[in-house]
Amino acid sequence: MDCAPDRGASLAWAGSAVSEVRAEDRDWAIALLVEAGSVLASSRDLTTTLDGVAGLTIPLLADLCVIDLRDESGSISELAVAAAEPGVASALEDLRRRFPLDADGEHPVARVIRTGRPELLADMGTDELDAFSQAPPHMEFMLGTGYRSVIIAPLVAAGHTLGALSTVRLAGGESYDEGDLVLVCELARRAALAIENAQLYTEAQTVEQRLEAVLRNLAEAITVVDEQGRTVFANQAALDLLKLDSPEQLTSAEPGATMSRFLVLDESGRELKLEEMPARRLFRGEPAEPLLVRNIVRATGEERWVIVRASPILDPDMGRMRYVANVFENVTPVKRAQLAEAFMAQASRVLASSMDYADTFRRIARLAAGELADWCAVDVLGENGALERVAVHHDDPSMLALAEELDRRYRPTLDEHTGVPEVIRTGEARIFNDITAEALATYARDEEHLRLLREMGARDVIIVPLAAPARTLGAITLVSSRTGRKLIDADLDVAVRLGRRAGTAVESARLYTERSRIARVLQRALLPDSLPEIPGLEIAASYRPVGELNEVGGDFYDVFECGDGGWMLVIGDVCGKGPEAASVTALARHTLRAVAMLEERPARMLELLHRTLRQQDPNGQMCTVCLVLVRALGGRAELTIALAGHPRPLLVGPDECARPVGDAGTVLGIVDPVTISEVREDLQGRQTLLLFTDGVPEAARARPELPLELDRLSARARELPLAGMLARIEQAAVASADGHPQDDIALLGLRIDGRARGLESSGR
């Protein structure tokens, strides 16, 4: 819709409007439109602009000019009034306020706004004025001021009628003609554009303000940077994250200056350059994946884990990338928890990997120095009550040497009131942040000490107890230097956990070693220190306990003299492992030695042992025993064999056969009565009597397809020296169990002494 009068001239531009104006008026008409142009362009404030436009019409084009606007609700209100006489303008404003125009009424302004078509009321009489009148005071006003001629032009922009611009000539002035109408319409068209621009601008400004408010208050940190790397916007969260007080600190900084305040590392600890940041990549036209970075504020050592995401902001006109928005997501708490867990898992692996505690501490120190701080030292309380540095680590060898020198020359004593001694005494972890020169000076013992401490350059120190369940074994010290990151309470928590876990692990290792020592002592009590020398007989034993150091075995053997010239060979196996089995083993061994003083017959001795075991525990400590009473008879020996649930011994050689000897007897300690018989055999020269425990045949259980054929094995080994023969059999048994026998393996061998054989043969 255009705002042309009836004859339909197109008035799209000022020139054509001006051409319709009377020649003598053209100059001022052009001047008016030019001036209107500059007024409309001068300001973005709508009221000021329209007041200006209305004012331009006075006095040449109008005695009174009103601009009315229709608002969103559809009602009409006056926005600007200008009049030649000041009283008239204010009187009209007053009337509009008191008697607002009825948007649906017959007032020509309402009509023009509804229709979008201009109206020219060249000469108005009382009747026409009546149509204008909203109320009697309004009529009085119009009559009083002498309304004569009126033009009302719609304010049309983008097809919408925004309002109307009215010009009025009062009594004494000329009536309006078509030329005036064209001019007013053109003025109205321009005013309409200005109004729309102003409204759009206001709207845009509101949107922008809203957007900015949203950005500012977002929890996520956002910055906008231009191609030169200058920051043009930063919200509050960004300032907090970057540790800045005001946006100006950022926006006025040189490109890259902000980044230089931080040590920016990737996840693996490599320092990142500005060019590697996602925003720079985008400007270079490269894809920019979100980047996880570790920021350390150089000045304070504070650490942040941040995910940086960059998105381009395109210029709407040119489609070119003018800015990049960076969104920084602070993932520090999550990342730290994750790292702490990973660290503890690694520490647990280290602690579980070795029972050698000095080695364990060295590895823990290396791990902690790498992950938590720059230095890590471990001090333990020695048996003499003095502190002992068991591990220290720093990646830089010269700094390591410094730490070692410091410890060598100024090792703290336990009575000192602060530092490691205090933590060990109290069992309470400590953190010292931002250690000052004064604090160092107070702590130092002398000038040299102070010099070394200064050279270490410690900023933060954490000391945690090496806490075993019942006591503090020592302390772990973590130190961050001035160049490293700050140690915070979260690190203290991790360190405390490390101290607790390491303390527990070391205490277990110590107890394990202790238990192994006890086990070895106990084991010696169960077995003879050495075998006796028996005239005319050769005797050997081998014993291989299952497990490592700490399990006391259930197998036992013994050799002792009994009665007149007789020797008792004992081999046995107590069911089970550990201290209970060991106590039964000891009981069996010593009972047999004791009863041997009263009773010479092996079967009788076993019955007595059975009775003792049953008395001790009716529900049974089960024990198998083989007793062989040996009497050397010069070149041969008489054997009396009694078995109680025990595998029969083998009589090996001199030919290629091995023969089990003895009769099966009831195992001891389980059930009454026991039936035990004695069998007599002769041991000849070049024969071997082989006693063994069930660990020997049982070893083959791991590989049932390869049964240990003990009889053939011993027959094949019969020509070896006795100790070598036993070693060969043990070896084969271990091998048949794939190297990991499940039971103790004990062997006892008896031969006629070769010299005795020799004597005999020479005597023949």
Place this chain on the structure above:
Amino acid sequence: MSAEEQLRIATRQGPDRLIFELVGELDMASAASLRDAVGDARGVDVGVVVLDLRGLSFLDSTGLKAIFAARSVVIERSQRFAVTPGSAAVQRLLSLTRLDEHLETIETPDAVLA
């Protein structure tokens, strides 16, 4: 290998008896399962408890002890205790220790006791 995999114990009740069918290996690692199984059957009112050893592939001294511990519990409850013969290796151990002389042996778990 867990004790469960190593030794499976199926409990079955006959007219006059409770039968524990042992399949697998009875040794230090699995002896506790037998003790528990027999202990759990405390309240079952039967005259005879049978350990069916036919499925037993291995028995060691600890397993042997467990069988006799079960026997003591059963006899204390005034029940009769019987076993079926195990594998050759099992029987060898029973005869080596002469404990077979202290066990009432029946050919099958449901066989009539002498």
